[in-house]
Amino acid sequence: MGSPSVLGDNEISELPFLPEAAGILTRRGYALTIEELAEEANRNILISGISRVKADVIGDGGFQVPQGVQSPELRILSFVVASVIVKLTKNNLIVKKFALAEAKRIENFIRTIASSQRDSAVALLTLLYDRVLKMRLYRADRIIGSQLFEFKLRFQDYLTLATTINAPSWRLVNRVLDSGFVYIKMENATRLVRDAIARLIEDHIRSLKMVKAPQLLVEEAKKLVEETSEIVGSRGAARSWSVATNPEEYPPCIRSLLAKLESGENLSHFARFLLASFLINIGLSLDDIIRLFSRSPDFDERITRYQLGHIAGERGGKRYLTPSCTKIMSMGLCVKDESCDDLKIKNPIAYIHRRRKHRREEKTKHDTKAKGRRKGKGVPEDEI
Amino acid sequence: MTQRLKVGEREREFLRTRYRGFYYRNLDKLWMPRSLPEREIGFLTFGYTYRRHLSFTDDAEFKATILRETPWGIFYSISYYDDPGNAVMERKGWKGADLVFDIDIKDLEPPCLKEHDFLLCDDQVLPYTGAGDLSGDGGCKKVDWICPLCIDDGKDGVLKLLDVLTRDFGISPGDIQVYYSGHRGFHVHIEDGELVSLDRRSRPQITEYLTLSGVDPKSIWRLLPLAEGEMNSLMGWPKRIVERASQVLNRPMTLPLANVLRKAKRFNSLIDGVIDDLRISIDPQVTQDISRIFRLPTSLNEKTGLRKTRCDDIMSCDPLVESVVFDDDPVKLHVTYAPKLDLGGYTYGPYRKTTVRLPTFVAVFLVSKGLAKLAI
């Protein structure tokens, strides 16, 4: 496939992780060492790097290329500085946030071009698939029914990319598959490449070698860690909810599995997975869950611990989500009652939360009626 | 689960002798899995125990062991491992897995099951209605039977599967092998080096695709063309679904028509009905659960004494004839009960508390089912 040289300096500067980016710097006389970057004379580069990293890590979806970062070399260098700062934080969460924000920026960049210069967008996507994903993005330009599909991917490749996205529309069963190819639209192709770019940037940052970091950048990294921990601290806390340890609050399917476990019945593989992923995702500790599973007739603590760790995404894996109700139904484990219908449950995870909310609303309604005053505003979410 | 009938010791010895003779004569024709040293092997012994986590360095060692131990059932992992003999699943070192599909005739719900499956409750024969679980219920044993009708339903299931595998997934027919399991199922094996590396998260999506679980009717609606003329551009499941829906409606299901149906809240139920009709019935666990072990092709099925037999030309193959491997030397048996049995091209029975001489392959079948004892 080679690497078509369709990209001008402007495009490459939007993809600063490509090796070509270094070429631009050399050509334009900006092949600077990290020490040189931190010098006073390069202040504008530093400032743009710092603002870039802040927009990515702290800013809430601030995806515009930072103000004042105009020339291709400055853009590339701002990425270099930002990467160095991120590296210096030694904080995995920051690395991930940065990488994802950068990847989203690229996604948006492609969308913008796609709306005006379709051919450039096609060329850019094809190149990214080739270079970043090591996959071939086939041109299809085919109308299926009423829709135009610009591309197709071999189904194995499609699955590799799409299984990380959770929306049902990305499931293979909701796609057009013919002769081994999944047909996708331009915007699908753009979305599918995003996670891979994020991973590539993460790798790029991990592989950066820093002999002696300039003090200035070390300081910036420190500040970044402080500022993020504030954010993570406050928002993280707001989002977390008290762990529901009372099985009364669990959805019917989970309660029934717990009862089976209690009575010493052996659960199927899927049933165990469902139970484990549910309990992990509502925040029960692994030890508590292991205690539950220890009632299983063929319990082996070591294996159970390993499997739970896997589902919980330890050792760098991805945490597994709790299967959807549709899935649970298809496996014959759904035992829903009216509460599931009333709460319009699509995933058992939503059950506890919705049920609590529902009760509160009922209660508020009730109270409001009873007292005949107080506008039923409900209890704020984070008071749960 | 309802319990199955056990086979007596003397009868098991009878079967074991026949099995040993079969493996002795057919050793060189026995199918061997690719990359045998990376597979886990499992045996069901004539003592009713499962031995798992076996591994062999080459075909000769495997075959010699089969001959020496004469297992009742022989199984191999569809997965490839670094250390297949390790008893801890997580330590086996998973490398990849073949893609295998299991069509279980029971799941196709052929009407004949109600006629020939039965319960044996202390010598009393009761029809099996399929309802309820009879565990702990007065020692009732469930007996599964086969007949040409349900085997034909299984074949239809295989054909539907092959259509989607070849047309949608683009798998070349040459890479697909179809086997009759020797009892109530068909196994479809895909030998495509590239699909071996499909990971654990991708496999369920293939099952979902085949069984049409989780189809969002909106994804079909979104594709619908305005005019009938554009219908031909559809592909994959949307094409089959829209075609079938058009048949049901007796006119082409274009977007305008679908919108009328949506207004009347009839669209989703129409699609759901069509999907129920079209979905392929495969056992999702078999394809997804990569730690499974699977019956070795060309080995004998302990439930019947029939061979798991290649059946590539599904239209012309005749499983109830081709899977028969034993001769017709007569064996004298006391039969408790047996419905009519179609095997090897002839019909036998029904029998009810009687002593008969039957060809060896029929005797093996009835003895394996626990329905007959040797009369000598």
Ligand code: SF4
């Ligand atoms: S509807 Fe969902 S949450 Fe309710 S029992 Fe069924 S699977 Fe569980």
Ligand SMILES: [Zn+2]
């Ligand atoms: Zn039948």
